[in-house]
Amino acid sequence: MNNVSIEKFIEGIPKIELHLHIEGTFEPELMFKIAKRNNKEIKYSTVDELKSAYSFNNLQEFLDIYYAGANVLIEEQDFYDLTWAYLTKVHTQNLVHTEIFFDPQTHTDRGISFDTVIKGIHRALEDGREKLGITYKLILSFLRHLDEASAFETLHQALPYKKWISGVGLDSSEVGNPPSKFERVFTKAKEEGFITVAHAGEEGPAEYIWEAVNLLKVTRIDHGNRCLEDDRLVKLLADLQIPLTLCPLSNLELKVIDDLKKYPLPEMIDKGLLVTINSDDPAYFGGYMNENYIGIAQALNLSKKQITELVKNSFKASWLSDKEKEKKIAQVETYFQNN
Ligand SMILES: Nc1ncnc2[nH]cnc12
Numbered sequence: 001m002n003n004v005s006i007e008k009f010i011e012g013i014p015k016i017e018l019h020l021h022i023e024g025t026f027e028p029e030l031m032f033k034i035a036k037r038n039n040k041e042i043k044y045s046t047v048d049e050l051k052s053a054y055s056f057n058n059l060q061e062f063l064d065i066y067y068a069g070a071n072v073l074i075e076e077q078d079f080y081d082l083t084w085a086y087l088t089k090v091h092t093q094n095l096v097h098t099e100i101f102f103d104p105q106t107h108t109d110r111g112i113s114f115d116t117v118i119k120g121i122h123r124a125l126e127d128g129r130e131k132l133g134i135t136y137k138l139i140l141s142f143l144r145h146l147d148e149a150s151a152f153e154t155l156h157q158a159l160p161y162k163k164w165i166s167g168v169g170l171d172s173s174e175v176g177n178p179p180s181k182f183e184r185v186f187t188k189a190k191e192e193g194f195i196t197v198a199h200a201g202e203e204g205p206a207e208y209i210w211e212a213v214n215l216l217k218v219t220r221i222d223h224g225n226r227c228l229e230d231d232r233l234v235k236l237l238a239d240l241q242i243p244l245t246l247c248p249l250s251n252l253e254l255k256v257i258d259d260l261k262k263y264p265l266p267e268m269i270d271k272g273l274l275v276t277i278n279s280d281d282p283a284y285f286g287g288y289m290n291e292n293y294i295g296i297a298q299a300l301n302l303s304k305k306q307i308t309e310l311v312k313n314s315f316k317a318s319w320l321s322d323k324e325k326e327k328k329i330a331q332v333e334t335y336f337q338n339n
């Protein structure tokens with residue numbers, strides 16, 4: 001008892017993920033398999049060649065490859081297989097709940113129907129809940145490099161599936177596409193009963209985080225790293241306990257930070273921010289949840305107690321009911337006591 005390594009401790013603790021793009025879980029092996037059955041070309045001839053292209057200097061370089069990869073997804077079964085592969089993978093990492101993004105416009109812009117996309121993803125999520133015991137929430141994320149009209153059209157396409165979708169988000173190329181561009185869409189989404197989140201302060205300025213909070217009325221900020229440049233903003237986020245869904249390996253791979261050892265997690269915790277650890281696009285950034293926790297724990301020499309607090313933060317920041325949160329947090333606490 002109490003002598004397992006930090007790595008084993010992380011592997012065993014029941015975890016939850018709050019920032020995950022399902023298209024970002026597309027592993028090269030599955031990509032080749034689906035491309036073949038759909039007669040779609042991939043620019044690279046082998047899995048290794050494709051993997052060697054995964055070297056990014058910024059968010060846009062990654063997004064170009066990420067959207068190209070998603071091009072081979074055509075049939076409902078493709079979206080099912082993509083989602084099921086993610087769920088079976090994270091099941092081996094003791095993930096018990098996940099709140100995932102999907103980017104409908106990445107597919108509808110290529111002529112794939114909204115129905116095809118959501119039906120495949122939803123069926124796999126339901127199977128994951130029944131067969132693997134992983135509960136979930138689904139978040140429709142608007143692509144911010146596209147215009148407001150496209151986002152409104154997507155929101156309308158989503159309305160018949162309202163019971164399957166808990167919230168809306170905002171992702172893609174951040175700089176030059178501020179949250180204010182989507183204020184009216186988010187207002188309408190809230191009226192329709194969706195919870196709101198937004199990527200902000202990953203590459204974009206602290207001002208975008210202010211806009212996400214004040215105009216989009218978000219309940220969480222995805223990334224949010226650049227809040228640290230604005231003391232007043234940090235105070236607001238801490239006072240309101242608006243969670244940040246941090247993604248350490250993503251930040252490293254996209255050069256948001258240059259070294260995990262310099263990850264500002266201790267400063268964020270000191271300032272009272274509700275921070276959580278997530279994987280973002282694990283197939284592209286070298287790791288799922290365990291690898292993100294282990295990476296940050298090793299770099300910052302985190303204790304089991306600190307890891308436990310981070311996991312508890314994720315439960316607090318989730319959209320589970322208060323009762324479910326309490327139950328899960330108690331399980332995490334028991335795990336900590338026993339390990
Ligand atoms: N890290 C990220 N930032 C913005 N948009 C994304 N889409 C997928 N991953 C993303």
Ligand SMILES: [Zn+2]
Pocket residue numbers: 019020021171199222280
């Ligand atoms: Zn993201």
